[in-house]
């Protein structure tokens with residue numbers, strides 16, 4: 001799947017989940033908490049692809065998300081890719097093929113998803129506001145890059161960086177600490193998981209079973225069979241899937257926000 005579809009799926013899943021919690025578990029969130037969770041989940045849904053590195057020294061290549069903050073995020077991607085490849089070789093069994101890059105390995109596993117969610121929560125709990133501002137800045141940047149890719153492309157990474165910084169600061173100044181912080185970790189974890197599911201419906205598949213060894217393979221790639229798998233960049237993805245995700249996200253958002261708006265104007269339904 002391409003970046004925008006990943007980001008959109010993260011946003012749609014977070015909004016739908018929030019709507020379900022609101023309806024059935026009586027768990028209500030402020031509009032700002034909702035917006036933060038949605039942005040972090042959309043950004044988190046791009047995060048695993050920060051393992052697609054380019055040539056940092058020549059400022060070339062890399063996934064679109066790796067270019068969010070210019071050469072800085074390209075460098076992060078390079079490091080992530082090398083660590084992933086290291087883990088691949090450290091845990092590979094005799095039937096696992098040789099690889100020369102770490103894309104779609106470590107960052108596309110369940111343990112990584114859990115680690116990211118837990119790590120984010122721990123960072124926020126331990127370092128408080130500065131960790132929150134940093135994480136929000138990073139995730140809002142990824143979300144902008146993913147959700148508004150054409151704008152981000154035209155604006156360039158410097159503008160994306162400035163907008164992310166402003167949004168992170170505004171959010172931080174207005175978000176209550178108690179309930180807002182744990183949600184950030186959860187949104188990150190959910191986002192990464194949604195990314196893995198998104199890649200599973202494409203041909204290449206992901207090593208979702210890692211680290212369970214199967215027939216002398218630790219990195220079994222799991223995905224839909226070629227016949228029904230989604231082709232990356234096809235009309236089914238860029239039109240049908242994205243339209244469906246957008247409708248879902250909008251419906252959930254309306255369902256979440258409408259009751260309080262109606263209440264404010266004293267309208268009974």
Ligand SMILES: [Zn+2]
Pocket residue numbers: 048049104108195199
């Ligand atoms: Zn991926």
